[in-house]
Amino acid sequence: MRPRRFVVAVTGASGAAYSQRLLELLGASGADIHLLVTSWGRRLIKDELGMGRFDLDELTRGHAERVRLHNENDVGGVPGSGSFVHDGMVIMPCSANTLGRVAAGMTDNLVHRAAACTLKERRKLVLCHRETPLTLIEIENMATVARAGGIIAPLNPGFYLGPTSVQDILDFMVGRVLDLLEVEHDLSTRWEDHVSDSSPGDDSSS
Ligand SMILES: Cc1cc2nc3c(=O)[nH]c(=O)nc-3n(C[C@H](O)[C@H](O)[C@H](O)COP(=O)(O)O)c2cc1C
16 A cells, blocks of 8 residues: 655745644655645745755755655646545645635646646645735635635634644644644644633633
8 A cells, every 4th residue: 555645835925834844744654745835935935944945854854755846837747637646735835826826727837736636636635825814805715715625724823722832833733734634643732632621701720
């Protein structure tokens, strides 16, 4: 049986640290990763992760051997074919531009093409959009992708688990995406592990 295999795309939205953590944990899980990075995604990786030049080993925190990096302009790359069987595609972070192109069914780079194939083959597509506030254009694009079977998972961390570091905030989102991909992890992201038995308004513990 082949190892699990995922397509990960990084586009030019803020949040490169999320993709770094996702790649690290997918690599550690033993999955194969087909990585697509747009030119604006590379710019964000360099700026936000402080990389002088794009470095796959640093981006994956030592799991580069699990990654096949594709040229974003090569729409003939293997993830651009519906015959390429995989276990899910994540666009993290997903720019409003890429969201709009996926919603419109445009396929002028390998990210859009791979996303279109993932939808048409009824495989799992997760879009981790990052922008705020939203216009009706983005909201309608999200609705279109959701109707086509995609999962909209905005980079929108919760605070109910009491994060005390940026790492906790990254892990919250990455843990939710790993859950969507059905990849096991031991991040501390589950309410059931934190919840107490108190009811709303019950301050009997004080
Ligand atoms: C520093 C910087 C931060 C950006 N952050 C975002 C963002 O958070 N969300 C977004 O939708 N676009 C953001 N953009 C704009 C996108 O990079 C731009 O729309 C680009 O065309 C996206 O191309 P891509 O989808 O091919 O990566 C940012 C651009 C820069 C330079």
